[in-house]
Amino acid sequence: MKERTRLSSGNMLLLELLFAIIFFSLTLSVTLSVFGEAYVLSRRAEGLDLAVAEANDVAEIIRSAKRVSDMDDLLALAGLSKTGDGVYQSSYGDDKYALTVTSSLSGRLYSAVISCREAGAAEGEPAMYEITVEHALKEGADSAAAGEEASDGGQ
Numbered sequence: 001m002k003e004r005t006r007l008s009s010g011n012m013l014l015l016e017l018l019f020a021i022i023f024f025s026l027t028l029s030v031t032l033s034v035f036g037e038a039y040v041l042s043r044r045a046e047g048l049d050l051a052v053a054e055a056n057d058v059a060e061i062i063r064s065a066k067r068v069s070d071m072d073d074l075l076a077l078a079g080l081s082k083t084g085d086g087v088y089q090s091s092y093g094d095d096k097y098a099l100t101v102t103s104s105l106s107g108r109l110y111s112a113v114i115s116c117r118e119a120g121a122a123e124g125e126p127a128m129y130e131i132t133v134e135h136a137l138k139e140g141a142d143s144a145a146a147g148e149e150a151s152d153g154g155q
Contacts, residue, residue, distance in 0.1 A: 050093045051116035051129035058101060058114050059133045067139045068105060075101065095119055097128070110135045 061078050065071045072082065080088035080101060088101040098119050103112040111134045115127040 047093070047097060047118065048128055050097060051099075054090075054092050054097075054099050055114045055116055055129055055131050058099065059112075059131060062101075062103075062110065062112050062133050063135050065110070065135065065137065067137060068110070069139075071103075071110065091119060108137050108139070110137055 058075070058078060058080070061074050062071070065074055075088050076082075078090070080090040080099070083089050086103040086105075088103070090099045091097065092099060096119055098117050098121075100115050100117070101112050102115075103110065105111075111132065113130065113132050115130040117125065117127050
């Protein structure tokens, strides 16, 4: 007849401790991954919140302008630097994010696309936040050009 081998009570305790350690290790790894994902989502939400605030500030500045000639000065006061024809840029959030304003003028209608991206983001990458602002000015491009011609003609 075959002899049955039984585990002693000491071996059973070690086996139970081993299973408990494995269980708690798996639980710890799942918990840490949940908290890590929560941190990433929190940082992303913070960036989006900053983007909305910055874009709305610039939109209010654009809406406050009465003339085309005021627009450059107002955007410069907001910390935006002109990088091209109708394109303004700025960084915010400790230089983690970039704000770009692309504007155009059609008669008296001033249109601007305000987009916020992470600094160093690729050109084709979608913006974190983007808003389009349209504002009717008291004096458009036609009246501003006519005013400059009238002042030049009088000299």
